[in-house]
Amino acid sequence: QLQLQASGPGLVKPSETLLLTCSVSGDSISSSSYYWGWIRQTPGKGLEWIGSIYYTGNTYYNPSLKSRVSMSIDTSMMQFSLQLTSVTAADTGVYFCARQVGGLLYFRNWFNPWGQGTLVTVSS
């Protein structure tokens, strides 16, 4: 059974860079059928898609965050990562990683399953 687990520092200072990792188990992260995504849940914006990555390293990001977001994937470690630069209090929230399902016509995709989420607080 596929499981995802997000991890990272719980506290980040304003203007610094947030780095989160999602560890995948129970299925191959190198499957050609899926993208892998990051979604966050913040008090200000609710659920917000951040970006997605394919096992080849191909990425696409939410245009509203694109200037600050970078994602990478390590198929040997069965992990993919999120880097968010210049964080502010508005980036405080729970960050989820998830598998994207529905084929390579990405606009048809949904997210299943989700990892348990990791709480990130931006504060000095």
Next chain:
Amino acid sequence: QSVLTQPPSVSGAPGQRVTISCTGSSSSIGAGYDVHWYQQLPGTAPKLLIYTNSNRPSGVPDRFSGSKSGTSASLAITGLQAEDEADYYCQSYDSSLSGYVFGTGTKVTVL
């Protein structure tokens, strides 16, 4: 900001039927993009409830059903049970925003 609008809350007695609306626009649901639904119990991650408008993953009770028409979609819960108390979110794609969008969320209360 969410571009799919849902009612903040709905409630019903055990056994009743409740529906949750999800209203999009001509660049999201109205453009023909599929709608998916998630259930989020307190303190947990969202769980897929309905995919591609009306399909249930294995393990999801048939009390849950989804539909889509025009620029909106709906989730119906029949035979409401206490365990259905949760937050529910719709999700689609928006071509003007070039990304996936989520609904504002609806809290279901079982009276």
